[in-house]
Amino acid sequence: MNNNWLKLILVNLVFAICLRGMAQFPEVQSELDKKVYTFLTDQSGEWQDMNVPVSDGRILYDLVIKGNYKKALEIGTSTGHSAIWIAWALSKTGGRLVTIEIEKERYLQAMRNFRKAGLFSYIDARLGNAHELVPMLEAGWDFVFCDADKWWYKNYFTTLENKIVSGGCFAAHNVNMQSSDIRDFRRYIDNHPKYVTSYKNESRSGISVSYKK
Secondary structure (H helix, E strand, C coil): CCCCHHHHHHHHHHHHHHHHHCCCCCCCHHHHHCCCCCCHHCCCCCCCCCCCCCHHHHHHHHHHHHCCCEEEEEEEECCCHHHHHHHHHHHHHCCCCEEEEEHHHHHHHHHHHHHHHCCHEEEEEECCCCCHHHHHHCCEEEEECCCHHHHHHHHHHHCCCCCCEEEEEEEECCCCCCCHHHHHHHHHHHHHCCCCEEECCCCCHHHHHHEEE
16 A cells, blocks of 8 residues: 555544544534534543543433423533533523532532633532432422432432423433442333433443433
């Protein structure tokens, strides 16, 4: 194989990788879209502190858009990657996100990221223990994303199951983990008479999606 053919193969490979990366992002239609997209692409590869990957962020974005959800809750902010995807979708539906993080340094970094992404006004970030804060929340949520302590997933769900509106969604991350707590959580949601659950297995970590009837 001569050098010209090798160069052509490498160029096509790079082009394909770039197209694949762009396909993970929604179409940029507004100045806010441009700001969020620029921030996320600039931060690509930097979300190491218990954040979801880009592909899972897009799944969350699509869930919110498809359901036209407006009142969203996230349990486990980390440094804000998933919250940015959810809030970006909520900027389209006219909604707002409440997100809870227990660790102060991650919380402060998330706040900085929300400002840089241009989504600060769409997010109510709360610092505290979700075990205490979630039971105190009012009813009326239409979208919940759970990505906190896995051994408490079932407790989060049972606390919120009657506070989610009909047609609302409870999504949970890392449900492909082979732990007794996750298996117990999955059995509970799979057999719940008021919810219909499916799984986004295109996510390597696994995302469960439970819709309230």
